[in-house]
Amino acid sequence: MSDLIQVRNLKKHFSLDSGFFSKNxxxxxxxxxxxxxxxxxxxLGLVGESGCxxxxxxxxxxxxxxxxxxxxxxxxxNILSIPDSKFRDIQKDxxxxxxxxxxxxxxxMTIKASIMEPFIVHxxxxxxxxxxxxxxxxxxxxxxxxxxxxxxxxxxxxxxxxVGICKAIALKPKLLILDEPTSSLDVCIQAQxxxxxxxxxxxxxxxxxxxxxxxxxxxxxxxxxxxxYLGQIVEIASIQQLIDDxxxxxxxxxxxxxxxxxxxxxxxxxxxxxxxxxxxxxxDGCRFHPRCDQRLKICETEMPTLFEVARDHFVRCHxxx
Amino acid sequence: MNNPIRNNVLLKVRGLRxxxxxxxxxxxxxxxxxxxxxxxESVGLVGETGCGKSVTALSILRLIQDxxxxxxxxSIVFEGEDLMTKSLDELREIRGKKxxxxxxxxxxxxxxxxxxxxxMTDIISLHQKIGKKEAWVRAGDLLRSVKxxxxxxxxxxxxxxLSGGMRQRVIIAIALSSNPDLLIADEPTTALxxxxxxxxxxxxxxxxxxxxxxxxxxxxxxxxxxxxxEHIYVMYAGNIVEFGNIESVFEHSSHPYFxxxxxxxxRFGAKEDVxxxxxxxxxxxxxxxGGCRFHPRCALVLERCKIETPNLxxxxxxxxxxxxxxxxxxxxx
Numbered sequence: 001m002s003d004l005i006q007v008r009n010l011k012k013h014f015s016l017d018s019g020f021f022s023k024n025x026x027x028x029x030x031x032x033x034x035x036x037x038x039x040x041x042x043x044l045g046l047v048g049e050s051g052c053x054x055x056x057x058x059x060x061x062x063x064x065x066x067x068x069x070x071x072x073x074x075x076x077x078n079i080l081s082i083p084d085s086k087f088r089d090i091q092k093d094x095x096x097x098x099x100x101x102x103x104x105x106x107x108x109m110t111i112k113a114s115i116m117e118p119f120i121v122h123x124x125x126x127x128x129x130x131x132x133x134x135x136x137x138x139x140x141x142x143x144x145x146x147x148x149x150x151x152x153x154x155x156x157x158x159x160x161x162x163v164g165i166c167k168a169i170a171l172k173p174k175l176l177i178l179d180e181p182t183s184s185l186d187v188c189i190q191a192q193x194x195x196x197x198x199x200x201x202x203x204x205x206x207x208x209x210x211x212x213x214x215x216x217x218x219x220x221x222x223x224x225x226x227x228x229y230l231g232q233i234v235e236i237a238s239i240q241q242l243i244d245d246x247x248x249x250x251x252x253x254x255x256x257x258x259x260x261x262x263x264x265x266x267x268x269x270x271x272x273x274x275x276x277x278x279x280x281x282x283x284d285g286c287r288f289h290p291r292c293d294q295r296l297k298i299c300e301t302e303m304p305t306l307f308e309v310a311r312d313h314f315v316r317c318h319x320x321x
Numbered sequence: 322m323n324n325p326i327r328n329n330v331l332l333k334v335r336g337l338r339x340x341x342x343x344x345x346x347x348x349x350x351x352x353x354x355x356x357x358x359x360x361x362e363s364v365g366l367v368g369e370t371g372c373g374k375s376v377t378a379l380s381i382l383r384l385i386q387d388x389x390x391x392x393x394x395x396s397i398v399f400e401g402e403d404l405m406t407k408s409l410d411e412l413r414e415i416r417g418k419k420x421x422x423x424x425x426x427x428x429x430x431x432x433x434x435x436x437x438x439x440x441m442t443d444i445i446s447l448h449q450k451i452g453k454k455e456a457w458v459r460a461g462d463l464l465r466s467v468k469x470x471x472x473x474x475x476x477x478x479x480x481x482x483l484s485g486g487m488r489q490r491v492i493i494a495i496a497l498s499s500n501p502d503l504l505i506a507d508e509p510t511t512a513l514x515x516x517x518x519x520x521x522x523x524x525x526x527x528x529x530x531x532x533x534x535x536x537x538x539x540x541x542x543x544x545x546x547x548x549x550x551e552h553i554y555v556m557y558a559g560n561i562v563e564f565g566n567i568e569s570v571f572e573h574s575s576h577p578y579f580x581x582x583x584x585x586x587x588r589f590g591a592k593e594d595v596x597x598x599x600x601x602x603x604x605x606x607x608x609x610x611g612g613c614r615f616h617p618r619c620a621l622v623l624e625r626c627k628i629e630t631p632n633l634x635x636x637x638x639x640x641x642x643x644x645x646x647x648x649x650x651x652x653x654x
Contacts, residue, residue, distance in 0.1 A: 049514040156602045157370075186369045186541060188599040191585035195596055213514060220587035220596065257515040258589065259522075259544035261571060271523055272516045275484040 003073075004207045005061070005175060006037040010070035012056055016280075028279050030056040032231035033070075035306070038175070043201070043208040045222030045239075047215060047254070049276055053231040054211045055099075058177045061209070062096050063087060074175070092122055095168040099180040101160035105152040111163055112148040118170045140203070141166045142196055158189035162196070169200065177209045182217060194220060215258045224312075227251045230279060230287040233306065237313035247315040249292045286318065294319060331535050332358040332381070332503060337395035339373075339380045342388060348606040350376040352559035353395065358503065358552075363529065363536040365546035365567070368556035371603055374539045377556070378505050381537070382416055383407075400502070418448045421496035425508040427488035431480040437491055438476030441498065448499040463494040466531065468524060486517035490524070497532055505537045510545060522549055543586065547571055555579045558603065558614040561633065565640035575636055575647045578615045613644070621646050 012031040031053045038044045046054050059065045061072055063079070071078045079090055098104040105114055115134055119125045126133075135145060141162040152160055161181060168176055178197070182190040194217065201208060210221045218225060219239060226236040227250065235248040246252055253270040274291050277283055283290050289299040298318050306314045307321050339351040351373045358364050366374050379385050380392055383404060397404040399420065404412065424430050432440055441463070442456040451459070457476070464472035467490040480488055489509060496504060506525075510518040522545060529536065540546050546553055547567060554564040555576065563576040574580045584597035601618045604610055610617050616626040625645055633641045636648065644650065 049516060158602060187543070188369065188582055188585045189602070191587075191596040191598045194587070195598060198595070215515065216587040216589060219589060253516055257519040259519070259542075259548050260589065261544065261547055271519055275486055275517065276514075 002040055003037040004040045004075070006071075006073040007057075007061070008035055008071040008073070010034045010057070010060060010072065011068045012053075012060055012065070013068055026280050029231045029282055030279070031060065031067075034228075034231075034233055036226055036233060036236060038207055038209060041201075041205055041207055042223040043210050043221050045218035045225045046209060046211045046228060047213060047218050047225060048228035049213060049254075051230075051276055051279060052228045054213075054228055055179055058096060058179045058209065058211055061175075061177060062091070062094055064096075088122070092171040093174040094177065095171070095173040095175075096177040096179060097161075097164050097168045097181045100184055101157060101164045102152060104164050105160060107152055110149055110151060111143075111155070114152075114163060115148075115166055115170060118167060122171060124171075137166050137170055140169070140200065142192075156189075157185050158192060161185065161193055165193075165197070165200070169204065169206075172204065173206070175207045175209065177211070179211045180213070183212065183214065190217070197221070215255060227254065230277065230282055232287060232316065233314075234288065234316045235314065236306075237310075241310060241313045245310070245313075247309055247320055248288075248317050249294050249319075250288050253291075286316075329360045330357050331360045331362075331400065332356075332537075333396075333398040334377075334381065335396045335398070337377070337380055337397065338393050339376050339385055339390060340393045341390045346607050348609075349393075349559055350390070350606065351380060354556075354559075354561045356554060356561070358535050358537060360502075360535055361529075361533055362552060363538060363550045365550035365553040366537060366539045366556060367541060367543060367546050367553065369541060369603060371606070372556045373559040374541075374556055375507055378422065378507055378537065378539055381505065382420060382422060383412060384416075417444070417501075418499045419501055420503045420505065421499070421501040422505040422507065423489075423492050423496050423509050425511055427485055427492055427512065428480065430492050431488060433480050435479075436476065437478055437480065437483070441476070441491070441495055444495055445498050459498070460494075463498055464491070466497075466528070467491070467494045469494075484517075485513055486520060489513065489521055493521075493524070493528070497528065497534070500532060501534055503535045503537065505539070507539045508541070509538075511540070511542070518545070525549060543583065555582075558606075558609060560614060560643065562615065562644070563640075563642045564633075566638070569637050569640040573637060573640065575640070575642045575650045576615075576644050577619050577621050577646070577650055580650055581620070621650065 010031055011033055014028040014030055015025045016028060034057060046057065048054050060067045067080055072080050074090065079087065112134060115137060116130065119130060143159065143162050147155065147159065182193050185193065200206060210218065212218050222239055224238045225242055226233050227248065229250050235251045246255060253272045256270045272291050277290060285301045286299040286304050289295045296318055304316050304318045304321060306316045309315050309320055334354065334356040336353045337351055338349055338353045340347055340349050354377065366377065368374050381397055385392060438457060438460055441460040442453065445456040445459050460476055461472040464475055469475050469487065469490055510521050513521060526549065538546060538550055550567055553567050553570050554561050557578050563570060563579050574583050581597060581599045585599060587596060599618055604617065612628050613626045613631055616622045623645060631643045631645050633643045635641050
């Protein structure tokens, strides 16, 4: 399988101005040199704690916010360097589903108007076929025609999220970025949405970047997993490789934080000490070293690089280099 | 009613019915439930959004805002006394002192304009007649027992200067400041990351040994409840549909709703192709379906379920289910 999208050394620092006349600006390091690629038709799960930069990556790929440096190669061209006017065409191929379904729908627009909007924005609105097109779309995501004339507040959270997915797939995208699409939903609604997404993927040959902090959901959805910590990817591997051999101490801690029932296997039992460090003052050396129970002397001074421990399995840790 | 006889009962809720009066009509958010909490026991209350979990908790403390809500019937017996008959002044002696509560959002439970130490000592000196100096010492001790590294530093900070996990620790410290007999925790870890959630759950476990309190732990997360509670109550649309010993209920889940809820969780180890779903959504609270309230979404529905409401029946040792077909669903051999 070929790569649909390649991300190379992507960086984004947000600067916080301390005042108009002040010269010192503090930088928040949101994404700090991230590399990964997603193959055609697969799901890459992006997991990490809040504030690690997961959402920022999704926003950078859709150019909702501008990146500082790096490349995003989508179908052979660097989409970060092309002008806005040309990016419009590519935008159709990269769509996003957001975390809060209610906040991502306009409360004054009916569901039909909301779903129609992408067609109008991209000037592919065809008066004769639009109705049947919309009926087809809502059918795919499991909504009924009676929902079309309602307003967002009249739908449940699960139904609102289905509308969000419907809008995102309306223009037949190639890459769908799903930013915690089920974290605000109840478990049984979550199961409905996750199943619908899987079905969609095989029917429309979609490629997913699935962002979540819930490892059991990531595990269910993804083919490969990238683990992020403070703006960097610390481990990336296929799901089976990761389950068999997880190397990075943070990955182990994250996986052991998944609460289990008695009949579920657990391999590590690590309780992490302390909190995620302040991203304005990231620690020197390995970003994870203050919380790591296996740290070496070198971890405090030198930043480890991503190291290939097995085929397609990369880890950023001095213990393995 | 159908509850088993249990000794050492600290809190006994019988026939609790909390009704809300809105412009669209009135409805019972809590529909006549029974619930027991024994001494030193941790009880989980689980269910979907809108099933009445939080309303139950607020009703126990009689914190339901009136209007729109009102407890229309039932009794809440705490340490042998019915809280429903208490005056507001008497309730004030109980709230926060004998029954403490922690809420979901650690940010909105703390006042952003006061230092942590000030907020803690206010509450400590309200419930315990001790001097200011002693209260500050006590605040430091409490912060130490919730495993905050530098208490003397934290007492002088404002809530926004602390991380979410630290704030939740401070709130737990405040809740435990007067040695309550019962702690009601309403989704205390939902807003936190997985690794921090694990820290907090481990902390609550340690504190239960140290302070010996009973707990009502409300959550929609079945895994946390399994890991922290000894008893569990499952709510659906204002009713208790299954309850009992945590091992029995999880191992032999017998209500079609709870069984389906368990199956809809993505699991580790076995990678499913398709997750089990519960079709449809929770009905509007204004017009609950007749008979068993779960019947429109139930895979095992009978004609009888549409007319009759099933009662809670004991189907195993300390395991009660409200379903006509529980014997067919149940995981017992």
